[in-house]
Amino acid sequence: xxxxxxxxxxxxxxxxxVLCCRxxxxxxxxxxxxxxxxxxxxxxxxxxxSALLAKRxxxxxxxGIVERTRAAGAAEGHVYRLTQAGRExxxxxxxxxxxxxxxxxxxxxxxxxxANLLMWDIRRHVHPEPAPAAxxxxxxxxxxxxxxxxxYWLIVEPACDVDLCTVDPGFEVDLYxxxxxxxxxxxxxxxxxxAQASGSGAIRFMGTPERQSALRRWLxxxxxxxVPRAVG
Numbered sequence: 001x002x003x004x005x006x007x008x009x010x011x012x013x014x015x016x017x018v019l020c021c022r023x024x025x026x027x028x029x030x031x032x033x034x035x036x037x038x039x040x041x042x043x044x045x046x047x048x049x050s051a052l053l054a055k056r057x058x059x060x061x062x063x064g065i066v067e068r069t070r071a072a073g074a075a076e077g078h079v080y081r082l083t084q085a086g087r088e089x090x091x092x093x094x095x096x097x098x099x100x101x102x103x104x105x106x107x108x109x110x111x112x113x114x115a116n117l118l119m120w121d122i123r124r125h126v127h128p129e130p131a132p133a134a135x136x137x138x139x140x141x142x143x144x145x146x147x148x149x150x151x152y153w154l155i156v157e158p159a160c161d162v163d164l165c166t167v168d169p170g171f172e173v174d175l176y177x178x179x180x181x182x183x184x185x186x187x188x189x190x191x192x193x194x195a196q197a198s199g200s201g202a203i204r205f206m207g208t209p210e211r212q213s214a215l216r217r218w219l220x221x222x223x224x225x226x227v228p229r230a231v232g
Contacts, residue, residue, distance in 0.1 A: 018063045019089075023048050027056050028086065029093055031066065033124055036079045043120045065089070094223075101224040106191055113181045115142055115149040116166075118188060121222065123164040128156045128218045137171040138215060144180040156218065175207030175215060190225025 006013040030044035060066040065086040138154040153165040183202040197203040
């Protein structure tokens with residue numbers, strides 16, 4: 001990072017030297033969202049190479065923003081966590097996200113669709129309350145995606161553990177959700193509502209009304225969906 005120095009004493013310039021390298025804020029975002037293992041971080045930045053992620057983590061560690069410890073199991077590698085300096089970045093990252101939600105045009109946002117990232121973000125925001133009495137498996141089917149990105153299984157356990165599978169886990173499916181990637185992304189970001197999406201036929205369910213209601217309660221929307229869009 002030092003090689004990209006602005007050579008200014010201004011604190012804005014000094015902070016930008018640390019935080020404004022490509023992917024850095026997104027890595028911080030993933031750590032803020034609770035990812036602590038390398039593979040989990042990779043799922044949150046799927047277009048970032050493993051080598052570059054490792055480099056950014058080393059740079060953040062050197063800057064005092066991230067601390068690395070050995071995981072309890074030797075096979076699990078390292079655990080990455082934000083230091084106090086890193087945790088103090090939360091309102092900054094949230095403000096950047098809120099600005100993007102408010103001011104970046106919807107069409108520009110929906111130009112960058114990514115099924116893996118969307119489903120990973122949905123998975124970590126699921127709040128199964130009340131918890132199901134038995135394992136509940138929800139299959140999402142993106143009718144417009146290639147086979148490698150068409151089917152995802154969200155598994156909610158009675159203990160409120162939530163898992164995401166990209167390979168059929170073999171469980172009986174309780175609810176099918178069929179849609180296109182753009183619609184679910186727009187729904188997740190708050191650009192459209194459940195009633196509008198289902199009423200237009202852009203999203204379709206196959207399962208009991210109770211399962212559909214549970215899904216809507218559990219899923220919610222993105223952290224930034226409630227930010228009002230700028231007018232004009």
